[in-house]
Amino acid sequence: MKKTVLVTGAAGFIGSHLVERLLSMGHQVVGVDNFDGSYSPTIKWANICTIRDRDGFLLVEGDIRDAPLLDRVFSENDIGVVVHLAARAGVRPSLEQPLLYQDINIRGTLNLLEASRAFGVEQFLFASSSSVYGLNGKAPFNEEAKVSYPISPYAASKAAAELYCRTYSYLYHLPVVVLRLFTVYGPRQRPEMAIHRFVKRVDQEEEVTIFGNGTAKRDYTYIDDIVVGFEAALAHQEEAFSIFNLGRGKAVDLRHLLRVIEEALGKKARIKNLAPQPGEVSITLADISKAQALLGYQPRVSIEEGVPLFVQWYVDNRRREDEGSSSH
Ligand SMILES: NC(=O)c1ccc[n+]([C@@H]2O[C@H](COP(=O)([O-])OP(=O)(O)OC[C@H]3O[C@@H](n4cnc5c(N)ncnc54)[C@H](O)[C@@H]3O)[C@@H](O)[C@H]2O)c1
Missing domain, CATH: 3.40.50.720 (NAD(P)-binding Rossmann-like Domain)
Incomplete structure (x- = not known):
């Protein structure tokens, strides 16, 4: 090659x-x-x-x-x-x-x-x-x-x-x-993506807006x-x-995700529910059996392990976040 x-x-x-x-x-x-x-x-x-x-x-x-x-x-x-x-x-x-x-x-x-x-x-x-x-x-x-x-x-x-x-x-x-x-x-996740946005809001003790009643499920990888x-x-x-x-092959609902974030930050989320958004599906969940069989793909990091890793990166990079948003 x-x-x-x-x-x-x-x-x-x-x-x-x-x-x-x-x-x-x-x-x-x-x-x-x-x-x-x-x-x-x-x-x-x-x-x-x-x-x-x-x-x-x-x-x-x-x-x-x-x-x-x-x-x-x-x-x-x-x-x-x-x-x-x-x-x-x-x-x-x-x-x-x-x-x-x-x-x-x-x-x-x-x-x-x-x-x-x-x-x-x-x-x-x-x-x-x-x-x-x-x-x-x-x-x-x-x-x-x-x-x-x-x-x-x-x-x-x-x-x-x-x-x-x-x-x-x-x-x-x-x-x-x-x-x-x-x-x-994970580290460097796009700032507008849900986990990044939620972590920032909970950390800054601002209201977290979620679309729907928190039952939407995502396969977070x-x-x-x-x-x-x-x-x-x-x-x-x-x-x-x-x-x-x-994918990771596990569907995690928003409420559980927020609990994991609260635990990692040691802060409580103030949640505001808004109407579900057009364009969003209610669940994503990967069947990863093909990737497992043909690529030997085996995702290892659970949401309970990955969120604290992201939070650690976020805490270490708060200043970069502020610089990024002020120049945006
Ligand atoms: N992050 C996710 O959860 C996710 C999920 C599914 C698919 N994807 C796909 O994975 C890819 C990477 O996603 P990401 O989260 O790293 O996004 P990202 O926005 O961080 O990275 C995309 C990069 O592409 C660059 N780019 C955009 N338009 C360009 C153009 N016209 N010419 C040259 N560069 C251009 C951007 O500057 C950016 O740095 C994307 O194709 C995205 O659709 C991401």
Whole structure:
């Protein structure tokens, strides 16, 4: 395998962890990120501060919608593998900006598939989302379920990008692995994601607003387990196209999550319930048996172990949080 791995969205939450892991495995890594304003670019720069100057890492500040830029990146570097994480993420904001989600998540993915085809990439990993299961999924969600009923523009954009991945795999024999990620959390989690938001609010003794009555369930997956899942997927080269769920395989309801957060912070949450939000499903739960059987994937970190790890990181980085939000 050619050694250079292109990681898009390298300065993001998951991307920065993955780049660290790839570098320590001895890969050459080219990271592409446009440091967009989805949340503070200051936070993204902080995410990669320890890897920016490491040997084997090249950072390209640029946009995956810029096809000539991708052309340059591929022609100047010996890209063997693409790990495509760059996206506009998040369900709720996608209802406000459907065209932006379409542009980044679909057109951007297509640009990368085109470059991968043109430059003979050996493997393409795509970060998809549990949200593609939409109203078709019956928990636990199995990769065989139809994904024809997404209920947010974000979910629709990920489902469409998966279809393009399949098409390119079929037409051009580009080996593709789609990884459907289930709510990832841990150090550097995006500030607007539920666990991060709840921890911040409880810590600052502010009211925590939750949508619905607290019975919504999510399969929360710790970042280290996700990184191990990506690593296993990189070694999975038997099939032309495959899809794997990467989750923890346990559904946790919001009330339990809040209790775990309260315990980790040693503070009580003041909860305000709001009406359930359109676009959100009531449960996500991964059937991880396929990833277990074919990738040897075995998530290890429970919510009771992972939340205190996140809280510890949060407490150590409160100042960075404040700097990030003031420059946003
Ligand atoms: N975090 C989760 O729970 C979760 C769950 C399911 C799927 N995913 C997917 O995993 C991937 C990474 O998620 P994350 O939580 O790390 O998000 P993130 O927002 O922290 O990371 C995405 C990165 O992509 C970059 N980016 C966005 N648009 C770009 C563009 N046009 N060109 C270049 N770079 C661009 C952003 O600047 C950001 O650094 C996304 O594709 C997301 O949809 C995440």
